[in-house]
Amino acid sequence: MIRVRRRDRLWLTIVSTLTALAIFATSIPLMLKFGILALFLVMVGLVVFDFDAMGALRSRVTERPRGTAQAREALNRATNNGGGDWVGLSLEDIGLIASQQTEDGLTYERTRTITNEFDGVRPYVQLNAGPGMAERRAHIRYELLDPSGESRFVYEDNAYLRLGENTLHPDQHLPLGELTSSQMGQWDIRVHVDGRLIGMLSFTATPTDGERLGRLGDRRDRPTSFEDLLRQGRGDRE
Numbered sequence: 001m002i003r004v005r006r007r008d009r010l011w012l013t014i015v016s017t018l019t020a021l022a023i024f025a026t027s028i029p030l031m032l033k034f035g036i037l038a039l040f041l042v043m044v045g046l047v048v049f050d051f052d053a054m055g056a057l058r059s060r061v062t063e064r065p066r067g068t069a070q071a072r073e074a075l076n077r078a079t080n081n082g083g084g085d086w087v088g089l090s091l092e093d094i095g096l097i098a099s100q101q102t103e104d105g106l107t108y109e110r111t112r113t114i115t116n117e118f119d120g121v122r123p124y125v126q127l128n129a130g131p132g133m134a135e136r137r138a139h140i141r142y143e144l145l146d147p148s149g150e151s152r153f154v155y156e157d158n159a160y161l162r163l164g165e166n167t168l169h170p171d172q173h174l175p176l177g178e179l180t181s182s183q184m185g186q187w188d189i190r191v192h193v194d195g196r197l198i199g200m201l202s203f204t205a206t207p208t209d210g211e212r213l214g215r216l217g218d219r220r221d222r223p224t225s226f227e228d229l230l231r232q233g234r235g236d237r238e
Contacts (some may be wrong), residue, residue, distance in 0.1 A: 083196050092127060095123070096198040097110060122142075124167065134161050140191065147184070152183075153173075186202050189201045189207055
């Protein structure tokens with residue numbers, strides 16, 4: 001049964017009228033008339049067969065960008081390097097987690113600047129899996145590259161993706177006790193899903209300085225688990 005939405009009837013009436021005027025106009029070439037008629041039939045098909053193409057287009061134009069600013073930056077770099085989002089799997093967040101043993105125990109913080117004062121760092125990602133990509137196992141590859149482009153940390157795992165948000169990170173970290181001067185500068189996080197580069201984000205390794213040490217005086221408000229740290233991070237999304 002053919003059904004036309006009420007909201008589309010006025011639009012369809014206007015397009016039909018304009019098409020009829022064009023078809024019966026004597027000043028328009030015959031080939032152009034055929035083109036106008038074909039375009040009209042395509043539009044009618046989209047309406048009659050319940051393809052909400054115009055609504056989908058409007059939602060894409062007006063939809064607010066998803067994910068954190070870091071996720072959008074990482075996705076843009078991945079796209080420029082032949083990767084990017086999968087259909088049905090979007091990058092919501094990506095970053096670096098640093099850990100340090102203090103008098104209050106092991107603490108964690110999200111950072112894009114690392115120094116030798118940290119015990120170790122590891123990458124993490126938050127992926128949103130849609131119906132076509134959820135409820136399956138995916139191969140995840142994490143990699144940290146130093147300023148020379150050499151891989152300093154590689155971890156691969158098969159993770160089960162559930163419908164909705166999935167927070168993933170390696171079980172191991174990169175120790176930072178012996179960073180050399182040649183390793184100071186810009187590093188890269190790269191994350192692959194099933195062999196496709198889905199995120200690429202830079203971070204910086206710097207020498208320990210007095211200002212940074214001053215921030216280490218009070219760690220009482222620092223999270224003591226990955227779950228608490230990432231839960232706090234969700235409020236930073238733009």
